[in-house]
Amino acid sequence: MEKSRKKRKSWQETSLGEYLQEMEDEMVTALGGQEPVARYWDAIVGDEMKDHVTLESVDETSLVVKCDHPAYSSYFRLHEREVLQRLARQFPAFRIRKVRIIS
Numbered sequence: 611m612e613k614s615r616k617k618r619k620s621w622q623e624t625s626l627g628e629y630l631q632e633m634e635d636e637m638v639t640a641l642g643g644q645e646p647v648a649r650y651w652d653a654i655v656g657d658e659m660k661d662h663v664t665l666e667s668v669d670e671t672s673l674v675v676k677c678d679h680p681a682y683s684s685y686f687r688l689h690e691r692e693v694l695q696r697l698a699r700q701f702p703a704f705r706i707r708k709v710r711i712i713s
Contacts, residue, residue: 647701654696659686672708673697683711 647668652660662682666674673694677683686693694706 647697650700654700655693656689659689666712668704670704671706672710673706674710674712676712680713683713686711
């Protein structure tokens with residue numbers, strides 16, 4: 611976001627929508643390169659995990675998630691294969707080989 615802020619003059623108006631889009635684009639880039647993995651995370655992990663398992667980072671070969679309780683860490687591990695299959699369907703360029711869970 612600093613880059614886009616630096617491009618503008620301090621006097622230049624920006625709509626709230628444009629500013630929010632820039633913030634979302636930066637978040638998407640930080641969490642998944644050019645692929646908007648963060649945008650689809652809830653659908654990828656499913657209803658049971660979406661409120662308890664958050665995406666920390668992702669790239670073409672690895673995934674880091676944060677679970678808010680050890681029980682959800684175990685639950686995620688049980689369903690890890692399904693999550694990776696959904697990720698692969700949605701983002702075929704990804705070949706995730708390593709999944710790290712942090713609590």
